[in-house]
Amino acid sequence: MKKSVILRILGIGMFHAVLYLYVVPFMIYPKFGNNGIRFAVVVAIIVSIAVLGTILIEKKINKRRKK
Secondary structure (H helix, E strand, O other), X not given: OHHHHHHHHHHHHHHHHHHHHHHXXXXXXXXXXXXXXXXXXXXXXXXXXXXXXXXXXXXXXXXXXXX
């Protein structure tokens, strides 16, 4: 389980790095301006919450299975 959690957290980090270092400055900002940046940030936060939520749900499921 720890390995999958580490992989998910690294995945989130890589997603944010690509998003904020490449996609936002070179693709979104020139085309959509500040509104595009706001949208990209909101999407990144929602994706991060979803991935971290799956980690918490998996922990709860594993606790129930151990009982």
